Each structure stands twice: as C-alpha cells, then as structure tokens.
Amino acid sequence: MSLIKVANVNKVLGNGDATVEVLKGINLNVAAGEFLALVGPSGSGKSTLLSILGGLNPPSKGTVLIDDIDVYSLSQERRADFRHEYIGFVFQQYHLIPYLTALENVMLPLAITALPAKHQKEKAHDVLKKVGLGDKRSRLPNQLSGGEQNRVAIARSIINEPPLIFADEPTGSLDSKTATELLELFQTLNRNGLTIIMVTHNKDNLDWVSRTICIRDGRLIDPPQVA
Amino acid sequence: MTLTTIALQNLRRRKGRTAFLLFTFVLVSAIIVCLQALAVNLQADLQKSLTQYGANVIITPRSEHLALSYGGLAVPGLSYEIKTLDNSVLDIVTRNSGSGIQTRAPKVIGKINFQDKSLLVVGVDFASELKMKPWWKINGKQPQAREIVAGATVAKQNSLAAGSTMNLNGLSYSVAGIMQETGGSEDNVIFTDIPTARVLTENTDSWSMIELNSLRPDQTVLRLSELLPAAKVEAVSQLVQGTQESVDRFRNYALFASLILVLIGILIVAVTVTANVNNRAPEIGVFRAIGFRKEHILGLFLREILLLSLSGSIAGYVLGAIAPPLFGHLIFAKSFTFHLFPGLALLTIGASLLLASVAVAFPAWRAASLDSTEALRCI
Ligand SMILES: Nc1ncnc2c1ncn2[C@@H]1O[C@H](COP(=O)(O)OP(=O)(O)O)[C@@H](O)[C@H]1O
Ligand SMILES: [Mg+2]
DSSP: OEEEEEEEEEEEESOTTOOEEEEEEEEEEEETTOEEEEEOOTTSSHHHHHHHHTTSSOOSEEEEEETTEEGGGSOHHHHHHHHHHHEEEEOTTOOOOTTSOHHHHHHGGGGGSOOOHHHHHHHHHHHHHHTTOGGGTTOOGGGSOHHHHHHHHHHHHHTTOOSEEEEESTTTTSOHHHHHHHHHHHHHHHHTTOEEEEEOOOGGGGGGOSEEEEEETTEEESSOOOO | OOHHHHHHHHHHHOHHHHHHHHHHHHHHHHHHHHHHHHHHHHHHHHHHHHHHHOOOEEEEEOOSSOOEEETTEEETTOOTTTOOEETHHHHHHHHTGGGTEEEEEEEEEEEEEETTEEEEEEEEOHHHHHHHOTTOOEEEOOOOTTEEEEOHHHHHHTTOOTTOEEEETTEEEEEEEEEOOOSSGGGGEEEEOHHHHHHHHTOOSEESEEEEEESSHHHHHHHHHHHOTTEEEEEOOOTTTTHHHHHHHHHHHHHHHHHHHHHHHHHHHHHHHHHHHHHTHHHHHHHHHHTOOHHHHHHHHHHHHHHHHHHHHHHHHHHHHHHHHHHHHHHHSSOOOOOOOHHHHHHHHHHHHHHHHHHHHHHHHHHHHSOHHHHHTTO
C-alpha cells in the first residue's frame, strides 16, 4: 500500500515564449514508513517536485494521491487543511518566524487548532526537548545557531504529528557534525513511523535513508545512479 | 497560542513599525478631536457672550405711528395703546426656534394710573428675562401674584421699599423688591409677573412685545418676518453679531481639515501595510504551508491593525480632549473647559477601526491569495 502515488506529473514553469518543462512525466510511489532521499543536480526540479508532493504547487498535468486523497482536486483552502493534517515541512532556510520565540515557532501549527494554550505549551516544550532545545525555548530565531534553528524547524514540522515530513536540503547549511545529528533525529522519527522525503545534495546522507531516487532534467532515473 | 498572540508578538517585537503606525493613529485622532474641542469651546463662548448681551431680535406690533415714549421709556415702534401682538405670535415663535433662538421674553406693557400720574406696568416672565438681562438686580425677591417690583426711580419718587404696598386700580399690591438702578428705562416702570400685568392693564389676549435672543439674528428676523406679516421683526445691532458665522466657518474648516487628515491617515496606513505585507511574503508562505487558511492570514493582519488603531485612536482621543484645557490658554489666551464628546469618541475610534481594516484588507487578502509557491519562491 503506497502512501503517496504520483502519476504522470508534468510541470511547466514560466509564461509566454519562456516556458520550461521542469518536470516531465514523473511516476512515483512511496510506501508508509519510508525514508526517501531525492537527489539530483541543481536545477533538476527537486524542489519543484517536493512542493508538488506537498500540496503547495499544482502540477500542470498528472495526479498526486496521498492516503488516496487526490490532493489537487481539493480547493485551495481544503488543501491548506490537508497540509495541516498530513504534512510537516522543513525548509532549507528553516524559515522560522523572526518575531516568535523558539517555543512559539514550534506552537505555530497549533495556533489554528482548538487546543488550549496550556496544552499547546506543554506539547511544544516536549517536542523542543525531543530535538534537544528544551533550554532555549525563549530565544528568538536570530539568537539561535543554524543547527538550532534547523531543529526548531523540525520540531515545528512534527508537533502536529503529521504522517509525512518533507525536507528540502535540511543539511545544506550545516557542518557535518550538526548534519549527522539531524539525520539521527530524522532516523529516530522515521523508526517511530514517520514517512520522510528529503531532498539532498550530500552523498553522505544517503547512508541514512531507506531508498534513494534520482532526478535529472525533470525525469526520475531508475535505478538510482548517484555517482 | 492564538492568532491574537501571534499578532501581539509581531507588534511587540517590531517596535519601529508599531511605533510609526501607532503615532499615525494617535496624531490623526488627536488633531480631529482637538479641532472639535476648540470648535465646541468657541461655540460655548459665543453663546455665553450673546446671552449676556441680551435681546437681539425684537417683535413689536406693526404700527404707522412713530415710536412712543412714555415716562422716559422709549419702546421702538411700540404703539401699545393701538396695536398689540396676537397671542398666537408667541406660539409661532416657539414652534420656529430652529433659526437659533435661545430665549424668548414676551411682555405685557400697559399704562395705569397711580396717584394722578401715569405709570408704566411691564409684565414679564422673570426666568427668561433674567437670562437676557443678567444685570437686573432685585433687592428683595421676584414678584408673585399681587406683588410688584419697582424700578429704582419709581421707588425713590414714591418712597417704596420691599414690604411696602401700592394701591393700583383700587387693589393693594405689595412691593416684593426694588430693582437696582440700571440707568435705563427699567428705572421708571414697575414690573409684575405676566398674569398680574394682564389684570392691571386689562389685557387678556395679546403681547405688547417679544424680545428674543438668537444665535443667528439675521436668519431669525428673515424667518419670523415671513411668518408674522402683522408684526414688525427687527434685529438689534450688536457687536457680537456675525460671530456665529465665524464659528460656523471655523467648524467647516475643522471638518475639512479632519477629512484631509483622515485621507492622509488612510494613505499612510495603506502604504505602510502594503509594503509590510509584501515584505512578509515568505512568512505568509510559511503560514500557508503549515496549513493556515486565507482567513487565518487575513485575521492576523486585521488583528494587528485593529489592535494598533484601537489603542492609537483611544490615546489620540484622550490627548485631543485634554490638550485644549491643558494648553489652550497658552495659544488663545483664554481658558478651555474639558468636554467628553462621547459621540465623537465613538466616531473617532469606530472610524479608525473601520478605515484601518479597509486599508489593510486589500493587501492582506491579496497576500493570502498568493499561490503558496509564489510566496515560497524565496524559500
Ligand atoms: N518561476 C519559474 N519560471 C521558470 N523557471 C523556473 C521557475 N522556477 C524554477 N524554475 C526552473 O525550474 C528548474 C527546477 O527548479 P528547482 O525545482 O528549484 O530545482 P532544484 O531544487 O533541483 O535545484 C530550474 O531550472 C529553475 O531554473
Ligand atoms: Mg532546490
């Protein structure tokens, strides 16, 4: 049983004469519990594919089914609800909200739920502890190191307990030691049942994942040929 | 955490922007309330000086005769023995007070005989009369039925004092008080209340003259002349005449200035908020990716601006209302009284909330509607 089914996805970007076919006939199935790496050269369409999988970016052609829900047949607002329920994002630049503390950033997905403030705080604090930042909950993002911001971003993506995590080059701006810590964290989360799709550049990261898929010029290359 | 917490944290931690917007709201509402406070104070001043000055419109019967003078009392145009004002005239005046009439003082005036001399009796309603003539000072009290107040000269000539009696038309009347010398025609007459004057002068159905105090004497004269063709309605020229026009003009200027200020305020808020919304595109992208709906984003921006405009306009209102009484004397060399203006307060705060929401709604909605990838382009 696949959690994610991608069928014949095409994506054309740009307008007028300057259109580019960024994704060309992508077919992909991801089973629940996989830890998937998406690799490929810069500009090959990794981020675009991830945003399409994540319900952020409608494909030009093709369908994306997650948990048998046709994501792009949903209205924009229903798709927002869907993301809230199903998906946690970790962006490359972490994108923490600059005027919210670490704890508040982690609580963000709960702000649109009916969970009482006290429980929100407890939950966010627990998750922050899980990523090793229990003592830095009152810091603003600019008072945290890159690795710490990254862990806050991960805490934010998992607080709502979504079944899926999408991470776009999460180790891109981390030193190798911090990167390893992050991958360990992902591995733990994955062993606890989360399905993770991670875009990465770094070959070393591939030791940690359960499967690697490669994209080149908008096409998946199967089997993976990462040289 | 709720949307309100997020909005508050943004306001708290982006102090410069918050201060700037807050300042705009405070300034615009303060100036508007301040202008209004000045206008109200000017109006109150004018009213006070107009009333203190006394009657400025006089209604008398139309008469071909020249002004009569009797016992030193000159009543312009009054030919009390020949023509009078119908009782209905006062009703008509009362019903048409719209042109700024503040006080009406109808009078019954007539001649009676007292010890072989003629004496003028003036029946007045003391309450309205004293409003227009605060300089009338009575030693004693105001007259009731069968009582009179004697003018200073009359009292002197007849050795009257409060408590003595006068025999008029075969009835005895007690002297309730003596009016202090005014140097005017009041000194030579006796005053009674209106019913007593009607008995004394055997006049049951008419007024001799009606004095009015009006804020806009010219308008009042025009209007009443139309309504009362049988009467003569005249303005008594006064120094303060025309001042109402200046106050009205000031009010118009104040209103105009307020409108301009409101426009500038909307513009500042709209420009600031639009720029701010655009700067926050990545942030909005994150909110959207996390699963915030459009209404959540719009709600965030509205909460921010409503918190700002609410606190700003309340502070502005308080400042605008207390500034004139505190500092007015420095500029205008006169003291100002404090007014609460509950209506204006509600209007200022309400308008501020409404206009701020309108200014923020469009850019916020546009931002919330951005395709998440557009917003996340820079992510
Ligand atoms: N708005 C756009 N218009 C045209 N081309 C775009 C647009 N956005 C991205 N692209 C192109 O799409 C391709 C894939 O981009 P992306 O998915 O970000 O690649 P990756 O993440 O693998 O580096 C790149 O060649 C990029 O230049
Ligand atoms: Mg990319």
